[in-house]
Amino acid sequence: MSALAHMGGGGAPATAMPPKEPSGRSWLPYLLLLPGVLWLLVFFIYPLAQLFAVSLYSDYPDYPGYYYQDVNWHNYVRALTDFLPHFGRSMLYAGLATFFAFVLAYPLAYAMAFKAGKWRGIMMILVIAPFFTSFILRTIAWRQILADEGPVAWVLEHLHLLSFMPNGRITETWVAVVAGLTYNFLPFMVLPIYASLERADPRVIEAGGDLYANGFTTFRTVTLPMSMPGVIAGTLLTFIPAAGDYVNAELLGSDTGTKMVGNVIESQFFKVLGGYPIAAALSFSLMALILAMVFLYVRRYGTEELL
Amino acid sequence: MSTQTVGTAYRPSLGKRVQGWLAGRFAMIVAVLVLLYLFLPVFYTFIFSFNDYRKSNIEWRGFTLKHWANPCGAAGACDSLVTSLEIGLLSTLVATMLGTLVAFALVRHRFRGRGASNILVFVPMATPEIVLGASLLTIFVNGFTQLNGWFGTDLKLGFWTITIAHIMFCISFVVVSVKARLQSLDPRLEEAAQDLYAGPAETFWKITFPLVLPGIVGAALLAFSLSFDDFIITSFVSGNETTFPKFVYVSYLRGIPAQANVIGFSMFVIALALVIIGQIVGNARKK
Amino acid sequence: MARNGRSVSGFREAKGDLRLENVTKAFADFTAVDDLSLVVPRGSFFALLGPSGCGKTTTLRMVAGLDQPTAGRILVGETDLTGSRPYERPVNTVFQSYALFPHLTIRDNVAFGPKRRGEANAASLAEDALALVQMTHLGGRKPAQLSGGQQQRVAVARALVNRPEVLLLDEPLGALDLKLRRQMQVELKRIQTEVGLTFIHVTHDQEEAMTMADTVAVMNRGRIEQMGPPVQMYDLPKTAFVANFVGQSNLGQGHITGRDADFLIADVQGSTVRIPARRSSVESGAVTFGVRPEKVSVKRTRPEGTGNDVRGTVLDVSFIGVATQYLVRLPSGTVWSAYEQNLDLEPMDLRPGDEVWLTWNPGHAFGVGPDPDAVQAAEAAKVGAGE
């Protein structure tokens, strides 16, 4: 169950370089790689290439839904102009969700690593267990919980806070979408942070506590840097799926003002006649955007461990 | 963020130990609240599995056990669950084997193309599911159209395309977790085994494999939970096949039957029970 | 080996002295072991001393087969082991970091080697080995449930149980408390003599090396500076580094000015001293003069004598039970130390700042090649300890 927890935790320092191959066995690594890499080439790289080709198709003006092979960059221009707000929302919502997930996840991971004692294992299981009630089911549950006549709205109403929400409600607003995204990807933030904290030596933190009397200074200069690989892995594992998600916006958002790129791709694919090349162009733009951000981020915080 | 800030900020006059005590409680309290937050919709699902509703299971209409008495009562609910379990097990098995081999190659061997292989494994994790789904749909549809045209076959989207897709996105997660385990393995242990007359094969099976096994098991559990809970990719490549998440999503428009709540909550309890039993057995064996 | 069981495939059935011939180990741009040659007679106890990073572990790893030398040969008896795999060698190692298998019980850890060799009575061999290190009662535990010292003893048992031709011990007793360490030393020495194994023992504890070993070698920067029986190593160091590393020495830079029968005459920073000619590594020119602190006496007045004395100012006096240690600054600035056994009925009652004379029997002096670094290091050690 702790698999995800290894993510981004990296390894022992002794991972510099594997030893040189004994002569005559240089084929061994390729043999080990072959099935897995082949699978990824056939079912990941090749489909991406195909999708890219599709993203440049043109459609016959008189026969909607029929395309011919082409190199039509206009699809990208359309994808990025017509649906710019959706890109903006995807990044914004995913960014907010990542931030809130971090805020919630850190104390939980910290408590699991240092305070939970024998409860550690149980807490770990509790973090993962909700996965098994389908996430669709849980998101629909959120829809009811956040509904206008639901408990959260009722509490906010009585605290006179509801009017601060967009349109005076929670459901079908961006607040609900961000809340859903935060909720759904929270375990992906908790586990890597927990793993890196668990690997950290509590004695180092105690030593930090001796050096700096101030608790916050200890946290900022000792605890946080030690958990940095986990924080990076966690933010990536939260941000990436959140940015491509459409289920939360579909189930918790409104019909107009809160749609994300994922919703557009989905509807261009399945619901809009002739939307196929645009959907492909949107997919590619989203992927390029996310990959660019990920590589910048990883380079900025210098963790090769994830790769 | 720091749990200790609170102690410092509100009770500066108290001694360090009291501060530490407070800080400890604070972290645990927040942790329990966050856990409750994680469980809120699960509780909700649980409670509404007892709802005696008429048309849609949204408003509370009274208590009944009839959905629990007849969990397969809703058309397709149990079939979709079985499909999900089958796909989950199959893709876990294949992805764990392929991913483990790749992890061993990447950690234990130096060869040309190691960097490229690392990137190839990483990029699927950085690709949004919707892009994976869309691209797989493209090759499946195009490929099947061609093959069916050539050979007169009747290939279509369904069980096997879902399984293929799930294996694909699980491999990367398996590689990453097995890799982490392998990297934290002390190379001295294998040296010690060799020093104690174990040849390469014995060293692998007596030392390396048992020590990496927890990582492999963890990776398999992760792969299963990812596959079992996947909706986005599945929705692209499933054709007429229905997995449990897809069943829930599709019936959402008509009103979800409470049987979905029963099944969802049961899976949660079963998973919880299995893992707890596994931990107890593991602890017992350790002693 | 493989007395009762099948033999491991490729296993080299070698017996005899361990010989390293011109062994060199280079890592990328760094030579960890540099053209090392030595012979360890079969059944002897060989101690390897040296500062951290000097190449001790690397040497052991090459003997074990865990690293292959860049150049040179390693032999046991007439069998050339160079290039063979670790599991083919009649050599076992007690690792510096223990390297116990975390998933096996203590008992299974110890039985691992005998089982691999197909010993029929692996279990009882393991029990015997555990009894030897007084760990029988914890045989069912996992390594993580043991203290550092207990783990170390298990590591020793796990290697010893195989009764290898050569046993390599990389600081095997470092984590033990003094009492347990003495016990283990006695046990190890007893086993070694009884079974007649060749032991290569790396340690940072000089006393351990001196008391246990037949031969002590001092390593520095990948080379062996000097090796020989412990008494000889202490009495007559051949380099300033050894003089300093094995015990303490009072050293002084000087040059040889002449010869008087069996003695060399040297000028050391203004004082004229005598060195027995056969106790000097150099015959003329620059020399580092040395004398051990316990050979030096402290006097309030200049003793009757001829030149084997220097004048100085007391810097520090510390009473250490069996003796009193004096730190004395010479006019040249050099600090020497002297141990006086507290034999006098009336103590001298010296205070820092008092003027004294240091004197010694010239037969105890020795001369080694000039090495300003070593002299400085010697001084730093003394001043550090004294202040």
Ligand SMILES: Nc1ncnc2c1ncn2[C@@H]1O[C@H](COP(=O)(O)OP(=O)(O)OP(=O)(O)O)[C@@H](O)[C@H]1O
């Ligand atoms: N794999 C390696 N690559 C590069 N340099 C190495 C390697 N292994 C050891 N060294 C270097 O070789 C030198 C000798 O190392 P070795 O481990 O033999 O020291 P040692 O004498 O055992 O020290 P200690 O007493 O601290 O254990 C050190 O400077 C070390 O940094």
Ligand SMILES: [Mg+2]
């Ligand atoms: Mg060493």
